[in-house]
Amino acid sequence: MRERSVKNNYKADFPLLKNSDLIYLDSAATSQKPQCVIDAVTNYYQSQNANVHRALYGLGEATTAKYEQARKHVADFINANQDEVIFTKGTTQGLNWVANGFAQSILKPGDEILISIEEHHSNLVPWQIIAKKTGAKLVYVYLTPNLEFDYDDYEAKLNSKTKIVALHHMSNVLGNILDLSKIAKLAHSFGAYLVVDGAQAAAHTEIDVQKFDCDFYAFSGHKMLGPMGIGVLFGKKNLLNQMTPVEYGGEMISEVSQQSVSFKSAPLKFEAGTQNVAGAIGLDTAINYLKQVGISNVKALDYELCKYARSRLEEIGGVSIYGEANNGIISFNLDGIHPHDVVSFLDVDKLCLRAGHHCAEPLMNYLKIPACLRASFYIYNDFSDIDTLVKSLSKIKEFFGK
Template sequence: MVKNIAIARNDFPILNEKINGEPLTYLDNAATTQKPQAVIDALTHYYEHDNANIHRGVYTLAERATEGYEGVRQHVAKFIHAATDEVIFTRGTTTSLNWVALGFASQVLQAGDEIIITVMEHHSNLVPWQQAAQRAGVKLRYVEINEQGELDLAQYADLLSAKTKIVAFTHVSNVLGTINPVKQMTKMAHDVGAYVVVDGAQAVGHFKVDMQDLDCDFYAFSGHKVYGPTGIGVLYGKRELLTLMNPVEFGGEMINLVQRQITDFKPAPEKFEAGTMPIAQAIGLGAALAYIEAIGWPAIEAHEQELVNAAYAQLAAIEGLTIYGPPAGPTRSALITFNLNGVHPHDVATVLDTQGVAVRAGHHCAQPLMQALGVSATTRASFGLYNNQADVDRLCAALVETKEFFQV
């Protein structure tokens, strides 16, 4: 059933909340999105009617749970244009990236190799590669940003060499909103024989991603950032690389045969999904993807682009406010990070909360990027499909009142 994005916010019960007596203006979607009633209903239905452990049982509840869980895997594969056996369920983007850094990097890194990441990475796509580099004794190198907050592709080209074994970067910066040219960067890396790992946490809920088109080797995202539950994530990996990659957690369900001294593992994806997986969360993820599809990418992308363009223009008009990242346009996703001169971001967020406006303040788990920007923290407003112009107006009005409160 096709949905109208103009009234989509009516599908999200939490948006009826009042915060400090004011309507909730939720602008922290880059941290987590709110959940539509369809997702809440899917979770409730699973627990009320289908709750059982998957794969192991031959009774009706177990069969229904297994069918639902594996059906979502097929749904995810179609959603990102991948093969079903290339989709692994994890706890989230962080887990997915750690599994690649632990289970894959250890298989391919050798002395003299180099790993390239970028200065705009979230810690979840930075610290695992620091650790991988230290374990393997290889060099970790960084791509810097230019004045507009975009990656310096000329420097990236200079860094790439026959020594480059792994390149890891974010599809969309969680601080700058920069949309990186994944397809171009992947080809450049492949041309020197490197593997490519992409953090898609800030991309998948905002525009269509296609694994065949991007051609990256691994891609990770989280359910809770695409209007689904927490505790469920996806790791895409090319089939031949998942065969090479080792699991990093061990237990039931992932094995063909266990003997006293050796174990034979199942092929991917089962060999990576040890123990009882987040079954209900997977069911909820499937409902979230169906909800997105009912609205459609053209409507979501056009709506969010219009919203961020309006927000950028209105924020830029506030005296003493500094915006970070590229200008509004095709290289910026649906978030804006800024600072109000003379007021700490935490104070900005606190005052905004008194007016019902929820934003994120701090270093956003991107401290090397904060250092590159010359700040210790920023304030971030991030948008989702249910936000509207009224939310933008409330944000800007609250910021003007914040300036008046602090007399800056």
């Protein structure tokens, strides 16, 4: 077995994996959690549990401070200001809030929303619905022959009617990472706002919202070693002031009378009701862990694992691989065998992979396939996981006579 040049023993930090024979290759769906994140969440409920921004006693004040410290650390992680960071349930909620609380108020009939054919449904369906509500048109950017985002097509489709550009930072199927600075510069030159779906990217590459100059950026904690049910929406301060909340309730108000209400300023005006405090604290811990690993190490591991997986998959033959990116995701099919059959067989060998349309049905249609397999890697994976995958795939091919 070949050894990786980037050495580590991260797997030992992940209780679900370290004493198990499971081979987890579905981190694009959700990452496993290191012990420190599990401990942070448990510790919160064991010794810190109180509601935030309301309790005027020591325990509550200490918890509020922890929650706001988590916000500060998230802000540092993405190079934003603390008051530009809203806690959400996840990427999906963040994107829906931007579509309904911001875009809806600026879109007029005939305006255009520009997205790409690679979008996850979370960054597609909200725009379809808003387009229908406002009379705006949804316009698509397509891919180059080697399945990369087509920057020429993007530039050609931008025009004075484009009001919103909503794109992924990293594709959940092809693994492409987009040049957001370039995209933002062009979008802004036409007066359009750039909304970014960072669900996949947050775990695999640097986020610098100032360098990108994006207007909104949404991501999820659970894909980057944090708990489920916590996410982040970044928005530029002036745009958050303009954006209206989509949900209303306790703690987001400044004053309420029988017939009227005024709101706190951002970010609190968006955080209605009791928040996922344990989630925010868990996310803070996950970010700290990721910082210790170092994003440059994550990228080096992604690259090595993807390169190795490509070469091993090519060796067995009869495999169609989609795209050329090496950012931790490889999507492929075994020629002539339905991916759902393949994953069921892989499961017998304790391999966890996703098969399906990956919440990207327009992309599947564009690729002219009903579905595909996706192996997605993270820091706890090794070459031996890929060797086991390839061995299992070879057996499946033999079984189906392919």
